[in-house]
Amino acid sequence: MFPLGLVLFPGERLPLHIFEDRYKKMIETVERSRGEFGVVLASEKGIANCGCTAAVDEVLRRYPDGRSDILAVGRRRFEINRVNDEEPYLRGDVYFYDDEDDALGDPEIRRKLAEIGEAMGEGKIDAADPKLSFALAQRISDTDVRQVLLTLRSEAARIEHLAQVLPRTAAQRKLMETMRTLAPRNGHAKHLRGPAQS
Numbered sequence: 051m052f053p054l055g056l057v058l059f060p061g062e063r064l065p066l067h068i069f070e071d072r073y074k075k076m077i078e079t080v081e082r083s084r085g086e087f088g089v090v091l092a093s094e095k096g097i098a099n100c101g102c103t104a105a106v107d108e109v110l111r112r113y114p115d116g117r118s119d120i121l122a123v124g125r126r127r128f129e130i131n132r133v134n135d136e137e138p139y140l141r142g143d144v145y146f147y148d149d150e151d152d153a154l155g156d157p158e159i160r161r162k163l164a165e166i167g168e169a170m171g172e173g174k175i176d177a178a179d180p181k182l183s184f185a186l187a188q189r190i191s192d193t194d195v196r197q198v199l200l201t202l203r204s205e206a207a208r209i210e211h212l213a214q215v216l217p218r219t220a221a222q223r224k225l226m227e228t229m230r231t232l233a234p235r236n237g238h239a240k241h242l243r244g245p246a247q248s
Contacts, residue, residue: 051101051130051140052076053092057196058102059184062124064089065110069117072138077120081106086125088142091197097140100129100201127200147203154180155209163212166220183208190219 052073058064068077080087090101104122111119128144135141154160157177164177167186175185187199187208195215202208 051088051090051097051142052104053090053097053140055092055193056089057091057098057193057200058089058104058124059187059196059200060102060124060127061181061184062102062188063107064104064122064124066120066122067117068120071116074116074118076139077106077118081109087122088128088144089122089124090130091193093193097130097133098197100127100197102127102200149205150203151206153204153206154182155206159213160209163209163216166216170220170223180205183212186212186216190215192219195219 052066056064068074076087079085084105086103086105088101089104091098103125105125106120107123108121109118110121126146127148128146130142130144132143133140134143160182161177163186164175164182167175167189170189172189176182179185183199183205187196190196190199192215199208199211202211
């Protein structure tokens, strides 16, 4: 397993720079077996109990000293039953899980969320995608929110949760973009209408 400061979702692409010896060994093992490795959120509290496997989709670059740049893709969600640290890298006994029902959630809410996701400027989103929630969740940077979405075992439940958090995330991102636009002007935004300043 690869503890990182992020949460990976099924279908999400993850570029990684592999430089530590233990993870060089882990990726070599994964490549040789054409297997998967687990990505789990690591924080000051320890590692999360649920994660997502990743497969090496492409090796972008190999360095003479054994380092590499890879592109991994999220595959399957899992829950950790037991951790084994006998190898240089973390291993675990895991249980793979998927959704427990086929409910997709309210179609109108799904459509509105897809529109919000597209407005965030990260490509086309299909509201009919049965895994719409994972596509939308990739627009969210808050790891706590992402971890909750990863653990929910219903598309409908994830859509319901996203209905609460995605509009707020989109508004915050828009505000940040506005602030970045104004910051280089160093307070001199004469072209903007507003109260006269003295």
